[in-house]
Amino acid sequence: MRRHDLVYLHAGTAFTTPCAEEGGLLWLAARDWIDQGRPLVAARQSGKDTYVNLGLSLPLKYDRKRLAIQAAPGAIADIGSPLGMTRCLGGQAAAIVEALLALDDRISLSGARLGVFGSLAWEALSGESYRHADSDFDVICDVANRAQLETALAALTQAQANLACRLDGELRFPDGNAVAWLELSEASRTSGKKVLVKGEKAVGLMPVEQLLASLPSN
Numbered sequence: 548m549r550r551h552d553l554v555y556l557h558a559g560t561a562f563t564t565p566c567a568e569e570g571g572l573l574w575l576a577a578r579d580w581i582d583q584g585r586p587l588v589a590a591r592q593s594g595k596d597t598y599v600n601l602g603l604s605l606p607l608k609y610d611r612k613r614l615a616i617q618a619a620p621g622a623i624a625d626i627g628s629p630l631g632m633t634r635c636l637g638g639q640a641a642a643i644v645e646a647l648l649a650l651d652d653r654i655s656l657s658g659a660r661l662g663v664f665g666s667l668a669w670e671a672l673s674g675e676s677y678r679h680a681d682s683d684f685d686v687i688c689d690v691a692n693r694a695q696l697e698t699a700l701a702a703l704t705q706a707q708a709n710l711a712c713r714l715d716g717e718l719r720f721p722d723g724n725a726v727a728w729l730e731l732s733e734a735s736r737t738s739g740k741k742v743l744v745k746g747e748k749a750v751g752l753m754p755v756e757q758l759l760a761s762l763p764s765n
Contacts, residue, residue: 551664551687553586553627560622566614606675629662635671646709650702657698662687686716692763703728720762723747
């Protein structure tokens with residue numbers, strides 16, 4: 548299980564959340580979400596075997612309240628990868644669809660994988676409203692080598708130029724370390740720059756050169 552993976556819990560399973568009082572409106576919304584067979588999202592793990600850290604963003608009718616949720620590993624019914632782009636574009640304007648499909652095609656042709664998270668994915672998973680006029684598009688791109696990384700950076704830059712809203716997201720390396728694509732793009736132009744690297748269990752600053760050295764050349 549990696550960050551951004553979709554995690555399905557067994558209906559009726561016990562869970563805890565510090566974000567909502569048990570039996571309250573938001574807790575009941577999470578209870579209903581799980582029991583409908585909808586997934587939560589894997590968060591950064593603590594390394595403890597007694598529970599897994601998951602996340603849920605509720606729809607606009609709940610002000611998109613974000614809940615941190617913990618459940619026992621045995622409560623997991625299934626785990627899936629982040630949604631693909633084609634599943635998430637229903638109801639979007641033609642220009643947005645064109646830009647995001649072009650992004651997806653270019654990255655897929657390189658052998659890398661593009662997934663979607665955030666409000667666009669939550670809408671596709673639930674059929675409920677999440678996005679507003681200023682909402683970002685959030686993507687996670689898994690790259691295996693430098694060639695795929697360069698292709699992804701170029702494709703993301705082009706897509707951002709074709710979109711009115713922000714294209715946010717991460718590039719993730721084979722070791723699980725991930726970095727915001729825009730931060731990496733900007734920092735790689737200057738020697739010695741550090742970027743915020745998000746691992747599966749820790750977060751910290753790392754020199755760009757060190758991060759790139761962990762990625763095979765081809």
